[in-house]
Amino acid sequence: MTELTLTRPDDWHVHLRDGAALADTCRDMARYFGRAIVMPNLTPPVTTVEAASAYRERILASMADLPRQFEPLMTLYLTDQTSAEEVRRAADSDFVHAIKLYPAGATTNSAAGVADLDSLYPTLAAMEKHDLPLLVHGEVTDPAIDIFDREKVFIERHLAPIVQRFPGLRVVLEHITTADAAAFVGETPANVAATITAHHLLLNRNDMLVGGIRPHYYCLPILKRNTHQQALLAAATSGSPKFFLGTDSAPHTRAAKETDCGCAGVYTAHAAIEFYAEAFAAAGALDKLEGFAAHFGADFYGLPRNSERITLEQSPWDVPAQLPLGGQPLTPLRAADTVAWRVRETGA
Numbered sequence: 564m565t566e567l568t569l570t571r572p573d574d575w576h577v578h579l580r581d582g583a584a585l586a587d588t589c590r591d592m593a594r595y596f597g598r599a600i601v602m603p604n605l606t607p608p609v610t611t612v613e614a615a616s617a618y619r620e621r622i623l624a625s626m627a628d629l630p631r632q633f634e635p636l637m638t639l640y641l642t643d644q645t646s647a648e649e650v651r652r653a654a655d656s657d658f659v660h661a662i663k664l665y666p667a668g669a670t671t672n673s674a675a676g677v678a679d680l681d682s683l684y685p686t687l688a689a690m691e692k693h694d695l696p697l698l699v700h701g702e703v704t705d706p707a708i709d710i711f712d713r714e715k716v717f718i719e720r721h722l723a724p725i726v727q728r729f730p731g732l733r734v735v736l737e738h739i740t741t742a743d744a745a746a747f748v749g750e751t752p753a754n755v756a757a758t759i760t761a762h763h764l765l766l767n768r769n770d771m772l773v774g775g776i777r778p779h780y781y782c783l784p785i786l787k788r789n790t791h792q793q794a795l796l797a798a799a800t801s802g803s804p805k806f807f808l809g810t811d812s813a814p815h816t817r818a819a820k821e822t823d824c825g826c827a828g829v830y831t832a833h834a835a836i837e838f839y840a841e842a843f844a845a846a847g848a849l850d851k852l853e854g855f856a857a858h859f860g861a862d863f864y865g866l867p868r869n870s871e872r873i874t875l876e877q878s879p880w881d882v883p884a885q886l887p888l889g890g891q892p893l894t895p896l897r898a899a900d901t902v903a904w905r906v907r908e909t910g911a
């Protein structure tokens with residue numbers, strides 16, 4: 564297969580950032596995605612429906628001059644203070660689609676995240692009642708737990724009890740990176756799903772650490788060994804509706820990545836659907852891309868599938884060495900290198 568026409572895809576996990584960066588992140592997202600679940604980890608975080616509304620307006624304003632726009636689907640950032648009343652307001656709004664749980668200190672801008680998961684159970688009960696999905700950065704922050712084990716331990720200590728206690732709560736385990744996560748999600752009922760990034764399908768920790776350290780591959784959850792990469796590929800190409808596309812495109816300036824203590828995050832929005840096409844084609848499963856990229860996420864969120872279609876073709880193109888991020892240089896995935904697939908046309 565050297566060509567594939569599919570329903571316009573959506574991105575169910577992206578970081579657009581704010582301010583001057585929005586023009587760049589939104590331009591890249593609007594290339595081919597129909598919609599995107601927008602992460603709330605700004606500084607300060609997006610913790611209220613009111614703040615989400617204002618953020619959405621800034622996103623839309625940044626796209627005013629683009630030939631096509633994508634629809635931003637907003638999320639709230641769960642804190643120890645999130646009230647059942649705010650959950651109801653979010654569920655009643657037509658633009659907040661989920662609430663995101665960051666364990667405090669687990670990742671970029673998560674300092675305001677949740678310190679005590681058990682005390683949140685009343686909030687989770689409200690989310691279950693109002694049918695508002697819980698999105699999870701699934702890593703423990705316990706300093707005793709090795710960074711490569713933090714996802715697996717989070718599932719055992721926190722996610723399994725939540726899923727057990729709230730059987731009606733829709734849960735997305737975001738950016739899964741391990742065979743353990745794929746197995747857990749695979750075994751749970753249909754209300755539990757997972758997103759998978761392109762970079763976790765294309766890379767493993769050897770790519771990051773052998774022959775020199777590549778800071779632009781550093782993200783959280785951190786890249787794991789190749790057996791986990793293979794398990795993610797198997798899950799993504801399985802045809803199971805529990806696994807769908809979430810780029811976790813997470814831009815940081817080159818200066819913030821190439822420094823003594825570099826930020827976590829890989830930027831993929833400039834070539835996202837093309838990267839997934841590479842991964843699926845290499846696995847001999849291009850026929851499974853449409854469900855993963857364009858059907859299963861919409862179905863899970865209870866939104867209509869997109870009606871337009873795009874065509875991918877095997878045809879290499881070059882990624883620039885640098886892209887702009889609000890006026891600062893950013894090093895994107897595959898910088899100064901080639902992407903094997905491109906989108907040839909979009910149409911009805």
Ligand SMILES: NC(=O)N[C@@H](CC(=O)O)C(=O)O
Nearest residue numbers: 578670671782783813827828
């Ligand atoms: N994935 C990352 O490595 N970084 C994300 C945060 C996140 O999704 O955990 C970011 O906001 O930079």
Ligand SMILES: [Zn+2]
Nearest residue numbers: 670700783784
């Ligand atoms: Zn995360």
Ligand SMILES: [Zn+2]
Nearest residue numbers: 578602811813
């Ligand atoms: Zn993320």
